[in-house]
Amino acid sequence: MTSEMPPIPWHKARRADTRQPLTPEAVVEAGIRVLDRDGLEGLTMRRVAQELGTGPASLYAHVSGKDELMELMLERISGEIRLPDRPEPERWKEQIKEVCREAQRVYTAHRDITVVSLGGIQLGPNKLKVAEFVVGLLLSAGIPRQVAAFALDGLGQLIDSDAYEASLYTAKIAAGVDVDAYFDGVRDYLARLPEERFPLLKDMAETMVHGGGDERFEFKIEVFLRGLESYIER
Amino acid sequence: MTSEMPPIPWHKARRADTRQPLTPEAVVEAGIRVLDRDGLEGLTMRRVAQELGTGPASLYAHVSGKDELMELMLERISGEIRLPDRPEPERWKEQIKEVCREAQRVYTAHRDITVVSLGGIQLGPNKLKVAEFVVGLLLSAGIPRQVAAFALDGLGQLIDSDAYEASLYTAKIAAGVDVDAYFDGVRDYLARLPEERFPLLKDMAETMVHGGGDERFEFKIEVFLRGLESYIER
DNA sequence: TCTATCGAACGAACACTGTTCTACGGAGTC
DNA sequence: GACTCCGTAGAACAGTGTTCGTTCGATAGA
Numbered sequence A, B: 001m002t003s004e005m006p007p008i009p010w011h012k013a014r015r016a017d018t019r020q021p022l023t024p025e026a027v028v029e030a031g032i033r034v035l036d037r038d039g040l041e042g043l044t045m046r047r048v049a050q051e052l053g054t055g056p057a058s059l060y061a062h063v064s065g066k067d068e069l070m071e072l073m074l075e076r077i078s079g080e081i082r083l084p085d086r087p088e089p090e091r092w093k094e095q096i097k098e099v100c101r102e103a104q105r106v107y108t109a110h111r112d113i114t115v116v117s118l119g120g121i122q123l124g125p126n127k128l129k130v131a132e133f134v135v136g137l138l139l140s141a142g143i144p145r146q147v148a149a150f151a152l153d154g155l156g157q158l159i160d161s162d163a164y165e166a167s168l169y170t171a172k173i174a175a176g177v178d179v180d181a182y183f184d185g186v187r188d189y190l191a192r193l194p195e196e197r198f199p200l201l202k203d204m205a206e207t208m209v210h211g212g213g214d215e216r217f218e219f220k221i222e223v224f225l226r227g228l229e230s231y232i233e234r
Numbered sequence C: 001t002c003t004a005t006c007g008a009a010c011g012a013a014c015a016c017t018g019t020t021c022t023a024c025g026g027a028g029t030c
Numbered sequence D: 001g002a003c004t005c006c007g008t009a010g011a012a013c014a015g016t017g018t019t020c021g022t023t024c025g026a027t028a029g030a
Helices: A024-038 A045-051 A066-078 A089-108 A114-118 A125-140 A145-174 A179-191 A199-203 A205-209 A213-229 B024-038 B045-051 B066-078 B089-108 B114-118 B125-140 B145-174 B179-191 B199-203 B205-209 B213-229
Strands: none
Touching (some): A024 A066, A089 A125, A089 A213, A145 A179, A145 B114, B066 B089, B089 B125, B114 B145, B179 B199, B179 B205, B199 B205
16 A cells, blocks of 8 residues: 655656766766867767766766866876886986876877866865976986976976877878878979978978977977986086 | 939949058058068958958958968068078078077067968078078088978977067056066965875976076077087088 | 755857858950 | 749758756755
């Protein structure tokens, strides 16, 4: 014998809820999944909500808006960066390179997230952990404090911009573009430039497109580190 | 005695047209005006069209879409970069710095346009003119061709990312944010970090925020040029 | 136990976005 | 004059981030 009342017709029944309640962490993880699949341009609150089986308005109970969501995603992604076990000052350059390669690897794996990083100063614990390690290495190598601080900026920018650029080529490849043909096209274009205006670029067309993304990235970091080396106080 | 027929009621009268017909150049210039006023986020086809006293659909007769418009705007803006009168190989470093400062000055004057530049390879004549000059200087200094080609990448990235970052601070200032107080907040945050996890960053809080944007930019270019110097064949 | 409060979740709606589609007018050509 | 082409214009489409108002469930307090 049931004493339950029938449902009031204008009340919206909540679905029998087998889903976990939302958390900020769940929102961020869903955001990263959408980013990885659709890129930053495809990252919409509706898609994130859909990924969680809910509606976009529900996300605002956990993040203040899309900007905050992206910052949280960046910080979460930065946590994937693995650092060397311990600093080895005698090979500081090689270790900085390792960290740079690793950061670039992590960011590149998450589409164009580094546009968010280029936006300014991040103070989350994951980002600061990397910074602390890099600063420690630079100081142990004898680089002055202010130089080390500025170097953090420079390395960060080289990593971020390179990862962003790499993401665009990755997206091209995923969209079916033949990237080799693309670079051939750039080379051919340079080779066809008017001689009187662009003699060097024309002559160096092959050189300009030579080298893959990783080779270019390695070179830029190497150049920057050589420059830093000149500041070592000994 | 007039023989003119009265207007057909369902025909849309065109306004007596004192406006110039649209051209691609006019569209680009209007785009730059909107960019300068509202930033890249405020750059919408509707606003550009409004700037020209027309409707957004009219723009598509002149540009294929918003992406193309932004590329054209970047190329037009790059034309504002003034180069030294002639290359002076004996002071190649100082001249590269002058070009970098000038490029940064121009881009910074146009809000966050360099996000477009970070997107990849630009082949417009204005961009190529700068590249030709820089490559010429590097080669005249004795830097190998492949190194010079890669260096173009690196310098471009440092300029673009720095200009983008600067634009965000400019926007903050325009929005009434006290940027000094903002940096004080960053310094205070670093100073309050847990000692056991972030001893160096905590100790260097003041150093991390020391230095204005131009000083930081100059340093990064200097470091990169010192590194390049080590490749000079002599 | 009952009541009040709060926070999470939800759907509808708003103002806005880039772009396409269709129609029209004007200019040029035959 | 008829036809064609191109630029312009407005309406519409599918989509965006966010706000607003409502409901529900959990919790605290009387």
